[in-house]
Amino acid sequence: xxxxxxxxxxxxxxxxxxxxxxxxxxxxxxxxxxxxxxxxxxxxxxxxxxxxxxxxxxxxxxxxxxxxxxxxxxxxxxxxxxx
Numbered sequence: 001x002x003x004x005x006x007x008x009x010x011x012x013x014x015x016x017x018x019x020x021x022x023x024x025x026x027x028x029x030x031x032x033x034x035x036x037x038x039x040x041x042x043x044x045x046x047x048x049x050x051x052x053x054x055x056x057x058x059x060x061x062x063x064x065x066x067x068x069x070x071x072x073x074x075x076x077x078x079x080x081x082x083x
Contacts, residue, residue: 008074015070022063029056 029035033052037043045051 012070012073015066015073019063019066019070022059022066026056026059026063029059 029052032038033049034047036051036055037047
């Protein structure tokens with residue numbers, strides 16, 4: 001079995017995109033905290049911000065998990081592609 005650095009699996013790229021998207025959405029949520037009311041036109045949490053903070057916490061969790069799994073996938077030894 002020949003172990004070498006080859007191209008990462010598709011799974012790695014999905015995890016990286018998921019982590020990057022989550023990070024961008026967390027940043028956007030911190031910059032525009034009432035985005036749900038702006039987009040939806042409804043005040044679901046009566047301006048308390050609880051819904052937005054819940055969404056931010058969930059996105060942050062997804063970002064951390066995706067980034068951690070992507071890092072583990074990157075460090076995983078891969079088989080060289082058959083010639």
